[in-house]
Amino acid sequence: MALLELTDVSVSYGRIEALHNINVSVDEGRIVTLIGANGAGKTTTMRAISGLRPLSNGRITFQGEDISRLRADLRVVRGISQAPEGRGVFPGMTVADNLDMGAYARKDRKNLGAEFDHVYDLFPRLKERRTQTAGTMSGGEQQMLAIGRALMAKPKLLLLDEPSMGLAPLIVKQIFDILRQINADGVTILVVEQNASKALALADWAYVLETGAVALDGSGSDLLVDDRVRALYLGGEVAS
Structure with missing residues (x-):
């Protein structure tokens, strides 16, 4: 289908x-x-x-x-959620805050803990760097963050x-x-x-x-x- x-x-x-x-x-x-x-x-x-x-x-x-x-x-x-060309992370925001931005359109924000856990399970490096600002991360880490942020919208x-x-x-x-x-x-x-x-x-x-x-x-x-x-x-x- x-x-x-x-x-x-x-x-x-x-x-x-x-x-x-x-x-x-x-x-x-x-x-x-x-x-x-x-x-x-x-x-x-x-x-x-x-x-x-x-x-x-x-x-x-x-x-x-x-x-x-x-x-x-x-x-x-x-x-429909997108990880754009060039990653488009918010460089001055932390990893956790970038992920939270991915869920801006969700009405069930009380359930975000499970989504954070899911993204951190997929990308353990993001969990390790959750308080780090996105602009200081490597290109690969930023790409992981861009995908993780898109997934926060379920x-x-x-x-x-x-x-x-x-x-x-x-x-x-x-x-x-x-x-x-x-x-x-x-x-x-x-x-x-x-x-x-x-x-x-x-x-x-x-x-x-x-x-x-x-x-x-x-x-x-x-x-x-x-x-x-x-x-x-x-x-x-x-x-x-």
Whole structure:
């Protein structure tokens, strides 16, 4: 069953069309990834889903409800939460206060203790540094914090924009392992990622964006061995 559906979605920046009639479906309980070159429209897609960019055409449905014109904060209330590109932590605030900010839209704030415990179980390093200001943390720790903050909203759908950007390979592996655990706990994930091999190995389903349009889609495992994908995004050669 589709949790999220984008139908003929277009997004423009002035006269420039960043997305052209894309169709993307994210089934409940799955991990779906968007891959593509810089400027392909990946981040614009995420911003459209989270309500930060208006649509010029098409519609977005979440749990069967049309949310195309719903305010961004109300999409969080519905169950869509995002860890943005560049992490976007509040540098002058502590780890604990950053996490608390992730729950701003929740009405059941009396139950936040369980969510803090859950995030600290997933990211023990955040528990160790809960009184440390976020701006003094490493890039990997800030990425963990950004994901943890998004989880504080108890999302049904977690949006991740470039979670591996600028991180050492060992930290990337650790974060992707944690994403598998988050998904196993019942959270559906849509991830934008330039590390195509990591993304495809993680994902149940994948979409390849090229210049604002869906060029290919298929299972992550199938696209991982697709000649065109290997040549363009995985540094491999097309098989003869």
